[in-house]
Amino acid sequence: MKIRHSTRADLPVIQAVYAHARALMKATGNPNQWKDNRPLTSAIENDIDLHQSYVLEQDGEIVGVFSLIFGADPTYAIIEQGQWKSDLEYGAIHKIASAGKVPGIFDAIVQFCEARAISLRIDTHPDNHIMQHLITSHGFSYCGLIYTDDGTIRLAYQKDLIDPEEDQKNALDHKRHQNPFDSSSNKSFHHSSQI
Numbered sequence: 010m011k012i013r014h015s016t017r018a019d020l021p022v023i024q025a026v027y028a029h030a031r032a033l034m035k036a037t038g039n040p041n042q043w044k045d046n047r048p049l050t051s052a053i054e055n056d057i058d059l060h061q062s063y064v065l066e067q068d069g070e071i072v073g074v075f076s077l078i079f080g081a082d083p084t085y086a087i088i089e090q091g092q093w094k095s096d097l098e099y100g101a102i103h104k105i106a107s108a109g110k111v112p113g114i115f116d117a118i119v120q121f122c123e124a125r126a127i128s129l130r131i132d133t134h135p136d137n138h139i140m141q142h143l144i145t146s147h148g149f150s151y152c153g154l155i156y157t158d159d160g161t162i163r164l165a166y167q168k169d170l171i172d173p174e175e176d177q178k179n180a181l182d183h184k185r186h187q188n189p190f191d192s193s194s195n196k197s198f199h200h201s202s203q204i
Contacts, residue, residue: 010111012121015062015074022071023053023064030106034137041161042134048104056104065117073114075105077122084157085130088165091153095173097128098181105140115143127171127180132163 015023031043056062056076065073082101085093102122107114122129132155133140141164145151149166156162171180 010065010067010072010113010117012063012065012117014060015057015064017054017057019064019071020050020053020057023062023074024050026071026074026106026108027053027104029109033109037139039134039136039138042137053104062104063121065114067111070110071108072110073105073107073118075118076103077101077125078103079126082130084132084155084163085165088153088155091151091165093130093152093165094150094167095128095169097169097171097173098126098177099128099130099167100126102129102131115147119147123168123170125184127175127177127184128167128169130165130167132157132165135162135164 027043027048031045031047034040034042053062056078061078062076063074064071065075078101079098085101100122102118105115105118119129129149131144131149133144144166147168149168152165152167154162155165171177
């Protein structure tokens with residue numbers, strides 16, 4: 010499996026993957042997270058244009074999609090009934106979806122993101138028990154409640170990949186030096202563990 014930046018040409022397949030994910034959510038008791046139209050096409054296009062949308066490919070076929078977004082996420086500015094683990098510079102993982110064709114999508118996404126960040130944040134709907142299990146089983150800690158741009162509630166999680174007392178700049182520079190992937194390029198990440 011490999012991971013690469015999404016392009017506008019991928020949009021029809023990406024939308025099909027999201028349609029599959031919406032149907033699965035509804036079938037597993039989570040009809041309200043993405044309803045019938047989320048993620049919005051405009052949001053997907055924006056992530057593609059900003060080079061923060063990625064697709065996972067198996068044998069040349071797109072089997073998953075996600076976004077990794079660095080910088081302050083406005084929906085994470087206020088957290089209720091808890092607090093973030095740290096104030097480390099973080100990458101937020103959003104819009105995760107699988108086409109349902111191969112296992113191991115979430116594992117590959119987390120490995121990819123961990124190689125590029127010193128801290129990660131993620132959120133999911135209270136009814137999305139499948140994602141809650143995946144998140145906590147990959148070492149994320151529950152932090153509290155946040156609200157999305159449409160005002161709906163989400164469970165928020167964070168995973169620090171360095172000690173918060175460590176020098177953030179040096180840690181990021183080290184990750185970039187150790188990792189040949191340039192987030193502004195179209196190089197691919199190959200997930201080598203068993204899928």
